[in-house]
Amino acid sequence: MAEEKKKKLSMIVFSGDMDKLFAAFIVASGAAAANMDVTMFFTFWGLKALKKNVNTGKGLLGRMMGLINGGDITKANPSKYGFGGMGRWMFKKMMKDKNVSSLEEMRQLCIDLGVKMYGCQMSMDVMEIPKEAMIDTAEEPVGVGFFIEQSQQSETTLFI
Amino acid sequence: MAEEEIKVDMELDLKGLLCPLPMVRVSQNISKVPVGGVIKATATDPGALADIPSWARTTGNEVVKTERDGKNLIFFVKRIK
Numbered sequence: 001m002a003e004e005k006k007k008k009l010s011m012i013v014f015s016g017d018m019d020k021l022f023a024a025f026i027v028a029s030g031a032a033a034a035n036m037d038v039t040m041f042f043t044f045w046g047l048k049a050l051k052k053n054v055n056t057g058k059g060l061l062g063r064m065m066g067l068i069n070g071g072d073i074t075k076a077n078p079s080k081y082g083f084g085g086m087g088r089w090m091f092k093k094m095m096k097d098k099n100v101s102s103l104e105e106m107r108q109l110c111i112d113l114g115v116k117m118y119g120c121q122m123s124m125d126v127m128e129i130p131k132e133a134m135i136d137t138a139e140e141p142v143g144v145g146f147f148i149e150q151s152q153q154s155e156t157t158l159f160i
Numbered sequence: 161m162a163e164e165e166i167k168v169d170m171e172l173d174l175k176g177l178l179c180p181l182p183m184v185r186v187s188q189n190i191s192k193v194p195v196g197g198v199i200k201a202t203a204t205d206p207g208a209l210a211d212i213p214s215w216a217r218t219t220g221n222e223v224v225k226t227e228r229d230g231k232n233l234i235f236f237v238k239r240i241k
Binding site for chain 1: 184
């Protein structure tokens with residue numbers, strides 16, 4: 001029997017909120033488990049999910065942005081009940097108590113399942129986040145043309 | 161006809177895991193049993209009751225039997241291809 005063509009899922013991850021990143025990684029891992037090719041395109045706030053825990057920024061504004069929006073995926077705050085970091089702690093504790101995987105574990109699970117993760121070059125330029133500040137498992141940064149090509153080949157495209 | 165015994169090729173303990181892990185673990189292991197082989201997966205997440213059969217339909221595999229033993233949900237998943 002000829003190898004069936006795999007179905008495909010493309011996802012723009014715009015949000016850097018903890019809860020939305022959870023949704024993105026859970027959907028991505030489920031699709032990959034269902035034998036789909038999965039492409040995740042991280043742009044703007046979503047870049048946090050692919051960043052290492054390093055300081056970024058060249059100019060004054062870029063460095064300020066690096067400070068305000070600093071840290072890696074473990075510093076993602078929930079979209080509601082932020083409470084200056086308390087909300088993050090609260091959600092992490094509640095999820096741990098219920099044996100839900102952490103965001104880093106979910107990201108690693110997706111990578112293990114073959115999900116491809118790309119940073120958006122343009123928003124990396126704007127936010128002064130160099131390629132070196134991205135995790136080693138991220139693919140080379142790309143632009144919208146690449147995403148549209150992926151999306152055209154996909155049965156499903158999501159924006160999170 | 162007497163109930164047919166299902167020959168199990170692999171057992172997975174998925175107790176305590178939550179969505180999407182029970183389904184993902186089955187999918188990661190299905191290629192480790194031969195075609196026609198069966199994974200016996202024991203989960204406790206009620207979400208798996210919907211997820212594992214859906215996963216089987218989308219991937220062309222088959223849940224041949226589902227059992228409930230207290231909190232444990234036991235799936236017999238057959239590799240079709």
